[in-house]
Amino acid sequence: MTDEFVTGIAARLQGLAQNIVRVKPQRVFAEVPREKLLDVVKILKDEYDGYHVTVITAIDSGEKFEILYHIVAGAELFTLKVFLPRKDPTVDTLTGILPGAILYEREIHEIMGIRVKNHPDMRNLLLPDSWGEKGHPLRKDWVDPRTKGVK
């Protein structure tokens, strides 16, 4: 499904984002390489009134991680997909542009083990302070340390 809005934003984000599609009314998906993420978010904020980051979803899809930034821009709900290699799951922080992302970035850091560069406050959000090196529980290969050795 394409329309004027999607064609317009695809032209504006030429070279920055690929596969811009509208899957249903008010839901636009786009794939963004991680080097270009901050540029895209800045354009969304300055030119499309995209001040509201709704949530950040992290998905473990085996070979790589997918980070989904759900940003409300005008009447649309944008989902920016960033693919990260499993060996080096590093991504830039959005907090310089959208300060509302601070808690969600803390969350993907602890539960999925995504390293967020330049983040101002990287304490645990949901897990206890004593969690330590017990791993990132939402990864598919995570094993509960309490059940190790139990038959």
Added chain:
Amino acid sequence: MARVTIPIGPQHPALKEPERFMVTVEGETIVDADVRIGHIHRGLEKLFEQRTYLQNIHITERICGICSFTHSTNFCQATEYILGVEPPRRGLYLRTLMNEFERIHSHLLWLGVAGHEMGFDTLLMWSWDDRERILDLFEDITGNRVTHAFNTIGGVRRDITDAQIQRILHTMDIMEERTKAYIQVGLNEQTILKRTQGVGILTTADAKRLCAVGPRLRASNVKYDVRKNDPYAAYGELPFEVITSDTLDVHGQLVVRALELLECVKMCRYMVQNLPAGEIRVKVPRKVPPGEAISRTEAPRGEDIHYLRSNGTDKPERLKVRAPTLANILNVAHTLKGANIADIPLIVAGIDPCMGCMDRVLILDRDKESCKVMSAEQLREYSIEWYRKEAYR
């Protein structure tokens, strides 16, 4: 004046739920506030991946005890989007009706808690009594008062009868009359005005910057409501206004919620009077084809979002849930800065820095880098001594 850091929570007699606030005060004024959440983290997102879609409807309902219905609506909608199924109109109307009932009971609950925190317990008794009427309607229609088990993928599970419609209309008449009384109280009662006006101001720019949601956002004069801006279920066909307030403070939130109650009553009446005939649900397969969908609803507390990815089996690959309170906790920490200690309970409605109740407090003197722990008796003597000196200043 020396700065003192006071921990409030996670287990505290005045807290309604476990969360910890580290509040740094200078005299009576808060200069810094930090929030630590996660004390009741249950690992639900991991659990969703190990349960079938039908089981997940009932797990999502248990995310929150107050806005249980909005979460199951969200999950069912996301699954319906992937399946490409549209529930029958009667099912959508019933689903929307329950969502509005939930908003009425949640707003009344908030009003009672706010009244309690400002020392106006009569309001608590009144509004929670009226909330019972809505819970009775829930029990009448769904069989349950809190977790309703009413939603299902493809529609709803129970139909309503004409007798039930008459009872709903009767209750709505009472609710309208009572809500008008609350609006009079909220606008004229001195206890409320003195405790809420000018307290907890969040400017429009800050509300947008910190991504506030729901009544907090609308009380900061931003006209945004998912029901209007991204209509779901039957909201596209219903007559209602998005309420905003330009006072930016706690009183603005009270006004927004009270006026929203009137809108809810209006919508519920419209829905039962124009209830479409026909089926209430469609049958859906148990396995969901691979895909992804985002569903948004306006919970009583604000925007609620579910992201669902399916992988072709009968269990989801990933379900991400963001409840409105997580989005709002950031602006609470911001609003607390510069506020008065006595206003903490109102700003964080539900948190009361009841120092006397605390077993012991940690007194941290930033300038001297010293730290001592006092018992309740020592603290009491310290405060008596302090106020004795204060009288002669």
